[in-house]
Amino acid sequence: MADQTGAGPAVAEETTAAAAARRWGPMRVVAALAIIAVLLVFPYLLPSGFWVDMAVQVLIWGALASAWNLSAGYAGGLSLGHAAFLGVGAYTSTLLFLELDISPWLGMFAGAGVAGLLGLVLGAITLRLRGPFFVLATLAFGFVVHILAVNLRDLTRGAAGLVIPFDGGWENMLFASLEAYWYVGLGLVAVVVGITLWLERSRFGYYLTAIRENEDAARSVGVKVVRWKIVAAALSAALTAVAGTVYAQFVQYIDPDSTTEFELSVQIALIAIVGGMGTAFGPLLGAVVIIPLGEVLRAELGGGPSLMVYGALLVTIVLAAPRGALPWLQQLVRAARRRREVSA
Amino acid sequence: MNKTSRLLVLVLLLAAFAVLVAACEVDEDEAADPEDPEEEPDDPEEEPEDPDDQVRIGAMFPQTGDLAFEATEALEGVETAVEMYNEDGGLDGTPVDFVDADAPDPEAGTSAVRQLVEEDEVDVIVGTYASAIASAAVPAAQRLDTPYLETTAFAASITEGPENVLRTTISSSDLGAYSVEFIETGLADELGESPEDMNVAMVYTDDEFGTSIADAALEAMEDSPAELVVEESYDAGTISDFSSTLLQIDEEDTDVVIHVSQISDGILFWRQAQELDIDIPAAVGAGGGYGQTDFAEPLGDAADGIFNIVPPTPGSIDTEALTDDAQELLARYEDTLEEQGYDQGVYTDWGFMGTWVFLNEILPNAESTSIDDLMEAAQQVDVAPEDSITGFGFEFAGPDHETPGQNLRAEPVVQQWQDVDLQVVFPEEFAVADYLNVPLPDWEERDEIEEPDEDDE
Amino acid sequence: MDLALQIIASGLLTGGIYALLAVGLTLIFGVLRVVNFAHGEFMMLGMYGAFWMWALWDIDPYLSVFAVVPAIFGLGLLTDRLIIKRTIGAPEVTVVFATLGLSILLQNAALTVFSADTRSVTTGYTGTALSFGEVRVSIPMLISFVVAIGLALALWAFLSRTRFGKAIQATAQNRDAAALMGINVQRVYMMTYAIAVAGAGAMGAIAAPVFSVYPRVGLSFVITAFVIVVLGGLGSVLGAVIAALLVGLVQSVVGFLVGAAWAEIAYFVLFIAVLVLRPQGLFGRRGAEVYQGA
Structure with missing residues (x-):
């Protein structure tokens, strides 16, 4: 239904954006600097630790959704099994830390490597699948990883989970102050969104966009569809795992349910969708809206009713604005600007 | 259509935002009351001490x-x-x-x-x-x-x-250890067997509750003269068939099952045991589903004699004491x-x-x-x-x-389901009822809800 | 030998229960091209319907089916009108997340109204079984099995023999051509969805004497049903029935030989393998898997 805003306006968007950049160049730099400054002091502007906690969660979920978006939003790989990569990242770095005393900063890369490899393999074997078949394959993969996390008890301690003993210090990515996690989360988001932006502007990104818009057409003009889809899947998995490590260090306790459950995969995708799939900042916007909203609804309405509202909202949003909030807001802004330009 | 639905989303988002802002304001008001006598490491401002x-x-x-x-x-x-x-x-x-x-x-x-x-x-x-x-x-x-x-x-x-x-x-370690201890002491006696001859099956949910108790029980089993013959864990949320587990229990001549379960899986386990006509001489639960009326009531008489090991509650002890x-x-x-x-x-x-x-x-x-x-x-x-x-x-x-x-x-006590009621039966000094159905009667001998099972081919 | 027979019998019985759920799912999948994540919730509602009619008025679940089915059918019509209809032809993300959202909504509506309590139906035939030699066959499971397979076959006959059934099949094969032939595609979609979810409701009611009901009970069943749908081949009713029995067997055999936890892994791995190696499913027609998205 809302799909008539296809490729055409997207091109128009590019040119208006480019024109705006030329016109607003210096102001943009100032605005960017101001935003960075606010982000750096942001946790100290919040009334209490509770809000800082929520802000850190927004960043972690924003990073997870952005990582999901790399594959789903840009290469059409709508995954419902991404919690598996979150779990792989969390468990890899945590086990390395607990068993071999390897810093999570290094464990993070190990986790990313393992998840990237898994993403590569999964991407390779599912690349022929389209539509719901791909969704179901990723869903099954997520369940397999969850069942393994529960049952490989010698490795993961099963449902008992792993407690990360608090031994504060930056080398262990364990901090007494919440604010420190804000900066870790900020760095994480900067990396994921940065990669997304680079991707959007690179040839890789154009290939992916071409694949998402029309896979057959892309193939026919010589885009190596398969290769790029797999690369996107692996990159997405690896970055999700990195966020998993940060999550583990933040909560300092992981268990199969809180790192690999199906509901988490849904939540990751949902945030990206609400914010805007296939846009660099959409998933982040989604996290800014969804995470506090979830908390508030739960506090105000209690469990069942709040999730009812959550479900109803989800249905409404995907029906009414399937491209998500960001493209829709951009459209509003563009329309307003056009109106102003016309009247001027 | 398109326009109205987009408008709807906008309204919803705005409403959400308004709720959020309102919530923040309320919380700020609350936070204004100085009352925490403790130091908060993250708070740069000292709260006034007010014990x-x-x-x-x-x-x-x-x-x-x-x-x-x-x-x-x-x-x-x-x-x-x-x-x-x-x-x-x-x-x-x-x-x-x-x-x-x-x-x-x-x-x-x-x-x-x-x-x-x-x-x-x-x-x-x-x-x-x-x-x-x-x-x-x-x-x-x-x-x-x-x-x-x-x-x-x-x-x-x-x-x-x-x-x-x-x-x-x-603590779960005490609970698990106590379950094994009860099997060796109280239950073996009551069944008229020596602990060396007891075959124990351990069936438990793979969640934190099940595994923490099972781990302790399995550890205790290592030092126990009784033999562990079946160990099976499962997901309480997805299990839809216990027949493979029950058939193993039957094959191994099991004397007692330690079952750590939720409610619905506990019921399914016993209904299928009855249907498959698998007689289990004794069963010990450790809280969870086995402690719930919602578990015993649907089973009715079939629950009579099943043990549940937990810390006591007023419902299970002699409150007159x-x-x-x-x-x-x-x-x-x-x-x-x-x-x-x-x-x-x-x-x-x-x-x-x-x-x-x-x-x-x-x-x-x-x-x-x-x-x-x-x-x-x-x-x-x-x-x-x-x-x-x-x-x-x-x-x-x-x-x-x-x-x-x-x-x-x-300290835990051993309770037994008797007529949809949990009664303490062990240790003796806390017991409010005598043992019932030890060993559990064969399914064929139970009359209630019994089957027209003789119309074999 | 008897043991092997017993394991096979138990596996087939469980598989039979999955069959009716999977048949509805495959129908929606095949005709509307919608992955109905909310399917398990309609089964859950059917179970609650049967439970309450039993608890309040002492109505046997096998009788309450006749009240549950029309009720869930009506709910299906309503759902189609409000949600499913609007996802037809929409981007895939809309289709997937609209039904996921519906699933969350229904599950938590049940939680709010019925609470998280586990509720069970006990009838005169609860725990009863027939003996065939050494092999025991649970009576309530057998009844569920017979009803489920019977309904699934009736559905198959309806699709291949009746005019409206043929219209449904034609729509499944090619929506545009069907519309050109004068088939009211919207109506076909609506009826298909309502019939399929009513099937899930029926399964819920007939499974009530076997399984306890709680708000989240649908999730595990629907995930298994997805596995079955893909194994059986998209849109293939008979394939779904056979695949359901197969999954029941795998569960039971692997459960006995290796352990309950690994039975699930076994069928998920089987599922991924089939998806990759034979995406049209074990019994599906080749080409049916080519997804005609937005």
Whole structure:
């Protein structure tokens, strides 16, 4: 239904954006600097630790959704099994830390490597699948990883989970102050969104966009569809795992349910969708809206009713604005600007 | 169509934003009251010390999600304890303040701790029912220098490390070990077998509750003369067929099954045992589903004789044996529950009694609500089993004990389902009923709900 | 030998229960091209319907089917009108997340209204079984099995024999051509969805004497049903029935030989393998898997 805003306006968007950049160049730099400054002091502007906690969660979920978006939003790989990569990242770095005393900063890369490899393999074997078949394959993969996390008890301690003993210090990515996690989360988001932006502007990104818009057409003009889809899947998995490590260090306790459950995969995708799939900042916007909203609804309405509202909202949003909030807001802004330009 | 639906989304988003802003404002107002006598490491501004001010208790339980059912019972017990304590005048004439937070998973658990400590400025947290959530929340509370009262979660690890926790209920390692001990001593006798000849099957859910008890029981089995013949774990949320497990149990000539389960899987297990005509001489549950009426009622007579090993509750002991004070407390507690419209489940009882002891025996004797002062006051607690409505006493392990803060008197008892009622049958000094159905009668000999099974081909 | 027979019998019985759920799912999948994540919730509602009629008025679940089916059918019509209809031809993300959202909505509506309590139906035939030699066959499971397979076959006959059934099949094969032939595609979609979810409701009611009901009970069943749908081949009713029995067997055999936890892994791995190696499913027509998205 809302799909008539296809490729055409997207091109128009590019040119208006480019024109705006030329016109607003210096102001943009100032605005960017101001935003960075606010982000750096942001946790100290919040009334209490509770809000800082929520802000850190927004960043972690924003990073997870952005990582999901790399594959789903840009290469059409709508995954419902991404919690598996979150779990792989969390468990890899945590086990390395607990068993071999390897810093999570290094464990993070190990986790990313393992998840990237898994993403590569999964991407390779599912690349022929389209539509719901791909969704179901990723869903099954997520369940397999969850069942393994529960049952490989010698490795993961099963449902008992792993407690990360608090031994504060930056080398262990364990901090007494919440604010420190804000900066870790900020760095994480900067990396994921940065990669997304680079991707959007690179040839890789154009290939992916071409694949998402029309896979057959892309193939026919010589885009190596398969290769790029797999690369996107692996990159997405690896970055999700990195966020998993940060999550583990933040909560300092992981268990199969809180790192690999199906509901988490849904939540990751949902945030990206609400914010805007296939846009660099959409998933982040989604996290800014969804995470506090979830908390508030739960506090105000209690469990069942709040999730009812959550479900109803989800249905409404995907029906009414399937491209998500960001493209829709951009459209509003563009329309307003056009109106102003016309009247001027 | 398109326009209207987009408008709808906009309205919804705006509404959400408005709720959010409103919530922030409310919270800021609350945060303006200076009342927390403790130092908050993250807060640059010193809160004025005010030890005379109200003590605030924050309860955190999973009130949403899979675990909500029994956890809500526990929360209602905690709430009732605070209410009755305040009816009695509270702490030196000042009522104790009470807030609660929802903690459906470990991440939400750590957030709830922060919310309770930093937003609601509570002095003590009471939890948690779910061990996985406690495993994340107790260390999180310790990092914020906040004492934690665990009334209902069993996992051994909770009192094997953190220094800020008092646990009024039993640890899973004791529960698992006790199950095996009962099989060797009480049950073997009753079955007329020597422990060496006993074949034990261990069937348990793969969640935190099941594995923590099973691990302890499996460890105890290693030193036991009885033999472990079947070990099977499963996902309580997805199991739809127990026949493969039951057939193994049958093949191995099992004498007793230790089954740690939720409710629906527990029912399915027994219905399928009956259908497959697999006779199991004895079965021992360890709380969870086996302690619930919702488990026994649908099974009816088929549940008669199934054991359940847990800390005692007023429903299972001879309350006449309690002291007059304890009986009076019990009556008042039950009245209050009824006034509130709360059900009285076993977790309600444990949540209530743990909190009641904390409020009456620890809090008034502590200099302040700091971890050290509360732990010190807890050392003085000496509640005999007959002084407690649950029938187990209270005495807390000191800081040098291997499980500091653990209630050393939270001894389990063996209960048996008899006519949809749990009765204590072992150890003898607490028993209120004789053993029934040991061994469990063969299915063919049971008459109730019996099958027209003889119309074989 | 008897043991092997017993394991096979138990596996087939469980598989039979999955069959009816999977048949409806495959129908929606095949005709509307919608992955109906909310399918398990309609089964859950059917179970609650049967439970309450039993608890309040002592009505046997096998009788309450006749009330549950029309009720869930009506709910299906309503759902189609409000949600499913609007996802037809929409981007895939809309289709997937609209039904996921519906699933969350229904599950939590049940939680709010019925609470998280586990509720069970006990009838005169609960726990009863027939003996065939050494092999025991649970009576309630057998009844569920017979009803489920019977309904699934009736559905198959309806699709291949009746005019409207043929219209449904034509729409499944090519929506545009069907519309050109004068088939009211919207109506076909609506009826298909309502019939399929009514099937899930029927399964819930007939499974009530076997399984306890709680708000989340649908999730595990629907995930298994997805596995079955893919194994059986998209849109293939008979394939779904056979695949359901197969999954029941795998569960039972692997459960006995290796352990309950590994039975699930076994069928998920089988599922991924089939998806990759033979995406049209074990019994599906080749080409049916080519997804005609937005």
